[in-house]
Amino acid sequence: MRRRFQASDTVLASFLVAALLLVSGVVGTAMAQEVLPSWNDTAAKTRIMDFVKATTAEGGEGYVVPEDRIAVFDNDGTLWSEQPIYFQFAFMLDRVKTLAPEHPEWQAKEPFKSVLAGDPMGVMKGGEKGIMDLAMTTHAGMTTDQFSKIVTDWFASAKHPKTAKPYDEMTFVPMRELLDYLRANGFKTYIVSGGGVEFMRPMTEKMYGIPPEQVVGSTITTEYAIVGDEPVLNRLPKIDFVDDGAGKPSGINKFIGRKPIFVAGNSDGDYEMLRWVTAKGPSFAMIVHHTDAEREVAYDRNSEIGKLDKALDEAERRNWLVVDMKADWKKVFSFEK
Amino acid sequence: MRRRFQASDTVLASFLVAALLLVSGVVGTAMAQEVLPSWNDTAAKTRIMDFVKATTAEGGEGYVVPEDRIAVFDNDGTLWSEQPIYFQFAFMLDRVKTLAPEHPEWQAKEPFKSVLAGDPMGVMKGGEKGIMDLAMTTHAGMTTDQFSKIVTDWFASAKHPKTAKPYDEMTFVPMRELLDYLRANGFKTYIVSGGGVEFMRPMTEKMYGIPPEQVVGSTITTEYAIVGDEPVLNRLPKIDFVDDGAGKPSGINKFIGRKPIFVAGNSDGDYEMLRWVTAKGPSFAMIVHHTDAEREVAYDRNSEIGKLDKALDEAERRNWLVVDMKADWKKVFSFEK
Known part of the structure; x- marks a missing residue:
C-alpha cells in the first residue's frame, strides 16, 4: 500500500510526532537533565555554557557548523591526574x-x-x-x-601511589561531564597529549568515551614485518614525534587537519596549543588550575610536573578561562564521599 | 503535564510510529533506493554486498560492532585517476x-x-x-x-591533460557510491594515500564526503611560529612521513589506531596494507584493476605509475576481490555520456 503524499498528511504526521513525544516522555526527560552537575554555579560554568549556546544557536552570530566543532583536551593534569608522577x-x-x-x-x-x-x-x-x-x-x-x-x-x-585507586578512576569528573556536554552539542572531542598515543588509546574509550582515532599524542616509529606468514607492526626504539609544547599545534594539524574551536589544557606544555586555537575566529580556551590541596594537589609555577606559569600570566589578557578546581568544582574524583 | 510511563504507552507509541512511517512514505522510499547503481550485477558487487550484509546483521556470525567498521581507501588510482601523471x-x-x-x-x-x-x-x-x-x-x-x-x-x-575536465570530476563514480554505501551501513571511511595529506584535505569532503580528519597520507614537518602576534604553522622542506608501501600499515596505526576491516587499493603500493588488514578477523579487501582502455586507461604490471603486479599475483590465494573496471562498472566518470 503506497499513497500519494498530501498536505493533510503533513498535518497528521506532525500531530502523531507530537503525541508520540508526549506519550514516551522524551521531552520531559531531556529538559530535566542537569548540565555539568559537578560544576559549581560560578562564572566558569556560565562562560563554558555561554560559548556552547552561542556556537550551537542556528542563525546566531557565533554559530559554528557541527563539522567544525572540534574540541581538544590535554590529558595529563587536564583529564586525569598527573601527580605525584605521570x-x-x-x-x-x-x-x-x-x-x-x-x-x-x-x-x-x-x-x-x-x-x-x-x-x-x-x-x-x-x-x-x-x-x-x-x-x-x-x-x-x-x-x-x-x-x-x-x-x-x-x-x-596497577594502583595510584597516593589514592590506591585504579588509574582509570583517577579522572576528573567535571571534565568527563564537560566532554559529554560538548558531544551532546555536536562537538567532536579529541585528546591532544604529550603522552604516548599507544599508551592512551587502549583506555580512552572506556575512560572518556573518546575512540582511538580521536587520540593525538607522541609516537614512536613502527615497522611493518612478516612473522611466519603474519604481518605485524614492530615498535622500534625511535621517537617519531613529540606532541608537546610547540609540537601540539603541529600534531593537531597532522592528525586532525582542521583547527579546533575549543581547547583545554593545564600547563605551559599547552601554551602554544592555546595560542594557536584562539588566534582567530570563534574559540574558547580553558586552563585547569590545580588549586585543591585537599581533594587533589595544589601546584602551578614551581612544579616539576605540569608547570603552569607563562600560560597563567597571559590567561586574562588572552581571555582564557582559568578554572579554579577548588572553587569551581563540586567534586574532583568519582570515589570521593 | 508529565504522566508515569506505562506498558500500554509502549503499545500506543509503537502504533503511532508505524502509522507515521506509512503516512510519510519513509519505508517505501528507503527500500526503493538501488544500491551501487553504477556497478554491473557481477560477482564483484555481490561479494561486496555480502560482506556488508554479514558485518551489519546483528546476531549473525560475521557481525562487527559499528565502531570497528573502519574502511580505508587508497586515493590515486583507487578513488581518482592517476594517469597519465599523479x-x-x-x-x-x-x-x-x-x-x-x-x-x-x-x-x-x-x-x-x-x-x-x-x-x-x-x-x-x-x-x-x-x-x-x-x-x-x-x-x-x-x-x-x-x-x-x-x-x-x-x-x-586546473584541467586534466587527457579529458580536459576539472580534476575534481576525475573520481570514479562506482567508488564514490561504494563510500556512500559503506557509510550508510555504519562504516567510517578513510583515505590512506601515499599523496600529501595537506594536498588532499582541502578537497576530500567535497569530492568523497570524507572530512579532513579521516585523511591519512604523507606529511612534511611543520613548525609553530609567531608572525607579528599571530601563531602560524610553517611548512618546512623536510619529509616527516611517507605513507606508501610498508608505510601504510604504520600510517593507519598512527593516525587511526585501530585495524580496518575493509580495504581498497589498486597497486603494489597498497600490498602491505592489504596484507595487514586481512591478516586475521573478518575483513574484506579489493583491488581496482584498470582494465578499461576506452573509458579510462588499461595498465597493471608494466606501468610506471600505479604498478600492479605482486598484489595481483596473490589476490586469488588471499581472497582479495579484483574489480575489473571494464566488466564490473557501468560507468567510470560522471561526465560520461
Missing part, C-alpha cells in the same frame, strides 16, 4: 620491575638500578637520557598488539 | 610555472628547466632527487593556511 612514568617503572628477572644486569646499571631500588625521583634526576633509555626499553621491542595488551593489563592491576 | 605531480608542475617569473634562474637549472620546457617525463627520468627538489620548492616555505588556499585555487582552475 601515569605513563609509573607504567614505565612497573614495567622495569616486571622485566627485571630477565635482566639481572639491571641491578647494577643506571637508570634501572634506581628504578629497582624504588627511587623514581632519582631516575628523574638522572636526566633525559636515562628516562629515554627506560622509555625505549619498556615501550619498544614488541608488536603494537602486544604493547596494547601490556598497557591494558597494567591499567587492570 | 594529480599532485601535475599540481607541482603547474606551481613551478606559476612561480617561475620570480625565479629567472630556473630557466637554466634542472629539474625546473625540464618543467618549464613542458617535459614532465624528462623530470621523472631525472630521478628522485630532482622530484624531491620540485616537491619541496612547491610544497614548503609557506604556512599551512596558505598552502591550503594554493591547493584549493589549483583545483578550481
Whole structure:
C-alpha cells in the first residue's frame, strides 16, 4: 500500500510526532537533565555554557557548523591526574620491575638500578637520557598488539601511589561531564597529549568515551614485518614525534587537519596549543588550575610536573578561562564521599 | 503535564510510529533506493554486498560492532585517476610555472628547466632527487593556511591533460557510491594515500564526503611560529612521513589506531596494507584493476605509475576481490555520456 503524499498528511504526521513525544516522555526527560552537575554555579560554568549556546544557536552570530566543532583536551593534569608522577612514568617503572628477572644486569646499571631500588625521583634526576633509555626499553621491542595488551593489563592491576585507586578512576569528573556536554552539542572531542598515543588509546574509550582515532599524542616509529606468514607492526626504539609544547599545534594539524574551536589544557606544555586555537575566529580556551590541596594537589609555577606559569600570566589578557578546581568544582574524583 | 510511563504507552507509541512511517512514505522510499547503481550485477558487487550484509546483521556470525567498521581507501588510482601523471605531480608542475617569473634562474637549472620546457617525463627520468627538489620548492616555505588556499585555487582552475575536465570530476563514480554505501551501513571511511595529506584535505569532503580528519597520507614537518602576534604553522622542506608501501600499515596505526576491516587499493603500493588488514578477523579487501582502455586507461604490471603486479599475483590465494573496471562498472566518470 503506497499513497500519494498530501498536505493533510503533513498535518497528521506532525500531530502523531507530537503525541508520540508526549506519550514516551522524551521531552520531559531531556529538559530535566542537569548540565555539568559537578560544576559549581560560578562564572566558569556560565562562560563554558555561554560559548556552547552561542556556537550551537542556528542563525546566531557565533554559530559554528557541527563539522567544525572540534574540541581538544590535554590529558595529563587536564583529564586525569598527573601527580605525584605521570601515569605513563609509573607504567614505565612497573614495567622495569616486571622485566627485571630477565635482566639481572639491571641491578647494577643506571637508570634501572634506581628504578629497582624504588627511587623514581632519582631516575628523574638522572636526566633525559636515562628516562629515554627506560622509555625505549619498556615501550619498544614488541608488536603494537602486544604493547596494547601490556598497557591494558597494567591499567587492570596497577594502583595510584597516593589514592590506591585504579588509574582509570583517577579522572576528573567535571571534565568527563564537560566532554559529554560538548558531544551532546555536536562537538567532536579529541585528546591532544604529550603522552604516548599507544599508551592512551587502549583506555580512552572506556575512560572518556573518546575512540582511538580521536587520540593525538607522541609516537614512536613502527615497522611493518612478516612473522611466519603474519604481518605485524614492530615498535622500534625511535621517537617519531613529540606532541608537546610547540609540537601540539603541529600534531593537531597532522592528525586532525582542521583547527579546533575549543581547547583545554593545564600547563605551559599547552601554551602554544592555546595560542594557536584562539588566534582567530570563534574559540574558547580553558586552563585547569590545580588549586585543591585537599581533594587533589595544589601546584602551578614551581612544579616539576605540569608547570603552569607563562600560560597563567597571559590567561586574562588572552581571555582564557582559568578554572579554579577548588572553587569551581563540586567534586574532583568519582570515589570521593 | 508529565504522566508515569506505562506498558500500554509502549503499545500506543509503537502504533503511532508505524502509522507515521506509512503516512510519510519513509519505508517505501528507503527500500526503493538501488544500491551501487553504477556497478554491473557481477560477482564483484555481490561479494561486496555480502560482506556488508554479514558485518551489519546483528546476531549473525560475521557481525562487527559499528565502531570497528573502519574502511580505508587508497586515493590515486583507487578513488581518482592517476594517469597519465599523479594529480599532485601535475599540481607541482603547474606551481613551478606559476612561480617561475620570480625565479629567472630556473630557466637554466634542472629539474625546473625540464618543467618549464613542458617535459614532465624528462623530470621523472631525472630521478628522485630532482622530484624531491620540485616537491619541496612547491610544497614548503609557506604556512599551512596558505598552502591550503594554493591547493584549493589549483583545483578550481586546473584541467586534466587527457579529458580536459576539472580534476575534481576525475573520481570514479562506482567508488564514490561504494563510500556512500559503506557509510550508510555504519562504516567510517578513510583515505590512506601515499599523496600529501595537506594536498588532499582541502578537497576530500567535497569530492568523497570524507572530512579532513579521516585523511591519512604523507606529511612534511611543520613548525609553530609567531608572525607579528599571530601563531602560524610553517611548512618546512623536510619529509616527516611517507605513507606508501610498508608505510601504510604504520600510517593507519598512527593516525587511526585501530585495524580496518575493509580495504581498497589498486597497486603494489597498497600490498602491505592489504596484507595487514586481512591478516586475521573478518575483513574484506579489493583491488581496482584498470582494465578499461576506452573509458579510462588499461595498465597493471608494466606501468610506471600505479604498478600492479605482486598484489595481483596473490589476490586469488588471499581472497582479495579484483574489480575489473571494464566488466564490473557501468560507468567510470560522471561526465560520461
